[in-house]
Amino acid sequence: MTEKKTNTFTLIRQENNIAHLVMDVANESMNTLKAEFAEEIAEVLQEIKADTSLKGLVLLSGKKDSFVAGADINMIADCQTAEEATALSRKGQMIFDQIESLTIPVIAAIDGPCLGGGLELAMACHERVCSDNPKTALGLPEVQLGLLPGSGGTQRLPKLVGIQKALDMMLTGKQLRAKQALKAGLVLDVVPNTVLVEVAEKFILSGKVKAGAQATKVVKLNLVGKVLERTPFGRKVLFNQATKTVLSKTKGNYPAPLKIIDCIKTGVEQSQAKGYQLEADHFGHLAMTDVSAQLRQIFFATTDMKKEQGIEGVDAAAIENIGVLGGGLMGGGIAFVTATKAKFPVRIKDINQKGIHSALKYSFDLLNKKVKRRFMKKSEMQKQLSMITGTTDYSGFKNVDVVIEAVFEDLTLKQNMVADIESHCKESTIFASNTSSLPIGQIAQLAQRPENVIGLHYFSPVDKMPLAEIIAHDKTSDQTISTTVALAKKQGKTPIVVKDKAGFYVNRILAPYMNEAAQLLLAGEPVEKLDKALVKFGFPVGPMQLLDEVGIDIGAKIGPILQAELGDRFSPPEAFNKLIADGRLGRKVKKGFYQYGTKKKLVDETVYPLLSITKQEKLSIEQISLRCVYMMLNEAVRCLDEGIIRNARDGDIGAIFGIGFPPFLGGPFNYIDNIGATEVVKQMNTFKHECGERFAPCSKLVEMAECNAKFYE
Numbered sequence: 001m002t003e004k005k006t007n008t009f010t011l012i013r014q015e016n017n018i019a020h021l022v023m024d025v026a027n028e029s030m031n032t033l034k035a036e037f038a039e040e041i042a043e044v045l046q047e048i049k050a051d052t053s054l055k056g057l058v059l060l061s062g063k064k065d066s067f068v069a070g071a072d073i074n075m076i077a078d079c080q081t082a083e084e085a086t087a088l089s090r091k092g093q094m095i096f097d098q099i100e101s102l103t104i105p106v107i108a109a110i111d112g113p114c115l116g117g118g119l120e121l122a123m124a125c126h127e128r129v130c131s132d133n134p135k136t137a138l139g140l141p142e143v144q145l146g147l148l149p150g151s152g153g154t155q156r157l158p159k160l161v162g163i164q165k166a167l168d169m170m171l172t173g174k175q176l177r178a179k180q181a182l183k184a185g186l187v188l189d190v191v192p193n194t195v196l197v198e199v200a201e202k203f204i205l206s207g208k209v210k211a212g213a214q215a216t217k218v219v220k221l222n223l224v225g226k227v228l229e230r231t232p233f234g235r236k237v238l239f240n241q242a243t244k245t246v247l248s249k250t251k252g253n254y255p256a257p258l259k260i261i262d263c264i265k266t267g268v269e270q271s272q273a274k275g276y277q278l279e280a281d282h283f284g285h286l287a288m289t290d291v292s293a294q295l296r297q298i299f300f301a302t303t304d305m306k307k308e309q310g311i312e313g314v315d316a317a318a319i320e321n322i323g324v325l326g327g328g329l330m331g332g333g334i335a336f337v338t339a340t341k342a343k344f345p346v347r348i349k350d351i352n353q354k355g356i357h358s359a360l361k362y363s364f365d366l367l368n369k370k371v372k373r374r375f376m377k378k379s380e381m382q383k384q385l386s387m388i389t390g391t392t393d394y395s396g397f398k399n400v401d402v403v404i405e406a407v408f409e410d411l412t413l414k415q416n417m418v419a420d421i422e423s424h425c426k427e428s429t430i431f432a433s434n435t436s437s438l439p440i441g442q443i444a445q446l447a448q449r450p451e452n453v454i455g456l457h458y459f460s461p462v463d464k465m466p467l468a469e470i471i472a473h474d475k476t477s478d479q480t481i482s483t484t485v486a487l488a489k490k491q492g493k494t495p496i497v498v499k500d501k502a503g504f505y506v507n508r509i510l511a512p513y514m515n516e517a518a519q520l521l522l523a524g525e526p527v528e529k530l531d532k533a534l535v536k537f538g539f540p541v542g543p544m545q546l547l548d549e550v551g552i553d554i555g556a557k558i559g560p561i562l563q564a565e566l567g568d569r570f571s572p573p574e575a576f577n578k579l580i581a582d583g584r585l586g587r588k589v590k591k592g593f594y595q596y597g598t599k600k601k602l603v604d605e606t607v608y609p610l611l612s613i614t615k616q617e618k619l620s621i622e623q624i625s626l627r628c629v630y631m632m633l634n635e636a637v638r639c640l641d642e643g644i645i646r647n648a649r650d651g652d653i654g655a656i657f658g659i660g661f662p663p664f665l666g667g668p669f670n671y672i673d674n675i676g677a678t679e680v681v682k683q684m685n686t687f688k689h690e691c692g693e694r695f696a697p698c699s700k701l702v703e704m705a706e707c708n709a710k711f712y713e
């Protein structure tokens with residue numbers, strides 16, 4: 001065995017004349033691709049080419065459980081000009097071309113994440129094989145950073161999996177698990193990681209991997225697929241449809257998806273060389289956009305947040321068993337993420353069997369979907385379901401470490417639950433309330449061990465929404481905070497620690513925005529126009545639809561609580577009581593601002609006479625969105641000023657992950673920084689003059705405007 005070593009790569013020649021090229025970036029937990037590797041790779045390739053007795057090459061990672069997480073995002077963020085970023089892309093393309101043009105068979109042995117530039121590298125190899133490690137994932141997530149695959153990915157992926165699948169992967173950034181990658185034809189086989197390299201070698205020795213095979217690979221397609229991908233007319237339909245879908249989803253706010261389509265189309269219809277050129281040019285341009293800068297910022301922020309403990313220096317207590325009180329929609333969702341993501345056994349208590357069944361059904365339905373799609377084996381589903389059990393008394397609660405309460409929003413009921421848990425569980429058991437509006441301090445008021453009481457506020461649907469608010473009251477212990485943060489992270493959530501004041505952070509900034517939309521409706525602006533305005537601005541749904549989804553009664557219940565503690569800008573419009581009296585509670589009763597049961601989404605026009613509204617369109621879409629959004633911005637700044645959130649970063653991530661604040665704007669604080677506090681204050685004063693005192697900019701914002709300050713320096 002001979003060896004050649006550079007900083008990052010080790011080339012080890014095996015006795016069977018196959019060489020292993022091991023990538024291991026020094027001092028980093030994961031491999032990422034950097035421009036400076038070009039010289040190291042050139043050196044290694046020269047060595048490989050010089051050895052004429054080599055039969056093949058296996059490319060693998062020296063890191064445990066991870067292959068290559070893509071190009072180094074810091075390196076892209078450091079580019080000062082589009083030309084610089086284009087040059088980076090060109091360099092990547094050229095290096096990968098050199099790997100592809102090796103005359104010995106090259107196979108990538110993938111264990112763990114193989115993303116972005118990492119997958120582009122693997123696709124430049126002549127074949128790929130991956131492990132069945134649950135961490136193995138193959139994808140091109142560049143679009144989520146406002147970029148496109150810039151090292152040949154837009155050209156190679158369509159050749160390997162077909163145009164439709166490649167469009168789907170690149171436009172959504174979705175990652176394929178091992179089995180999905182096999183089904184898509186992206187890998188030759190899926191094997192346990194203990195034999196991964198051995199199998200890769202066997203593929204070379206058996207002749208299954210051939211140098212130059214990429215060029216002749218024919219993707220398996222059904223008849224419709226052949227018509228769509230292999231005829232000019234079919235491809236025209238395909239690309240037009242993809243463009244239409246992108247525009248309807250992005251409302252023109254995200255430039256990367258259209259550029260991705262452009263690159264694929266150019267490569268397929270013209271030539272690979274033109275495709276490469278366009279890919280590099282578009283990559284350079286996209287890297288310089290504000291959209292990409294904001295999306296990269298979100299990546300950096302969430303990576304930092306993964307490391308935070310809740311309270312610095314205070315370790316979380318060990319947890320093994322979780323209890324959930326209430327088997328409703330929230331309780332069911334919490335049990336699901338606890339059992340399937342955190343992998344803790346869950347004991348659900350409800351007052352009746354029906355509640356327990358509905359919680360179990362929640363998990364069954366979600367897991368069964370995976371089984372039906374063949375993403376999961378039935379035995380695995382059964383194993384996961386067996387982690388969730390139910391009771392109508394407190395049997396099985398003696399050993400739970402954390403109890404998450406998800407019962408009705410009733411203070412006395414919740415205080416009784418605290419007392420129950422204190423008498424049925426261990427002294428150390430944490431009581432975490434999923435309340436969305438009641439102060440945690442009041443829930444803990446009668447507690448014997450208030451230090452164990454905390455808020456853990458999830459968003460619906462729990463299995464999808466990534467945020468959790470962790471609310472400490474005055475007496476919550478530091479260890480309770482760190483333990484709850486650790487639990488939320490294990491459940492797959494991004495937690496933010498917030499102060500115990502009405503509405504916490506997310507609902508507090510949402511309420512004035514929703515109220516403003518209600519004011520606009522009462523002034524005659526049509527329901528669908530309000531929703532269209534905010535969707536165009538970048539929210540996933542508009543305020544009227546959101547009210548229908550959440551429940552008009554829920555909004556009405558939270559409003560007065562916020563008003564009592566925070567003032568009149570939170571007073572919900574009185575006219576909305578008529579909606580509740582009319583039984584118009586939203587989607588759950590199939591009666592709200594919209595009609596339900598119709599094919600097309602239609603406004604229920606009877607809502608106008610019910611609220612004594614005469615429709616009259618006075619404002620533009622832009623004016624509508626600004627009025628709603630500026631109310632939210634102002635409240636977010638107040639939250640920062642009052643210490644409700646710890647910093648602007650938490651406020652931005654909270655708004656994006658909890659409400660769907662447009663990610664491309666980077667969250668309320670990044671957005672204000674971009675517009676400039678002075679400009680925001682000026683606009684708010686204009687609104688104040690036109691619409692009333694509720695638009696008065698808060699003192700912190702005024703102060704920032706005066707000294708031209710930013711939240712992020």
Ligand SMILES: C[C@H](O)CC(=O)SCCNC(=O)CCNC(=O)[C@H](O)C(C)(C)COP(=O)(O)OP(=O)(O)OC[C@H]1O[C@@H](n2cnc3c(N)ncnc32)[C@H](O)[C@@H]1OP(=O)(O)O
Nearest residue numbers: 029030032069070071072073113116117141149150151303
């Ligand atoms: C030209 C090309 O086409 C352009 C590109 O490739 S752009 C990059 C595309 N790749 C991506 O978007 C993947 C980004 N990374 C991820 O999604 C996640 O890190 C992951 C799924 C790979 C792993 O997640 P997880 O196990 O939770 O680990 P996580 O804490 O996020 O990351 C571990 C470390 O790797 C770093 N890292 C991961 N991917 C990185 C990347 N692409 N660039 C820079 N750093 C990266 C993280 O910053 C973190 O660093 P730290 O230890 O110093 O804090």
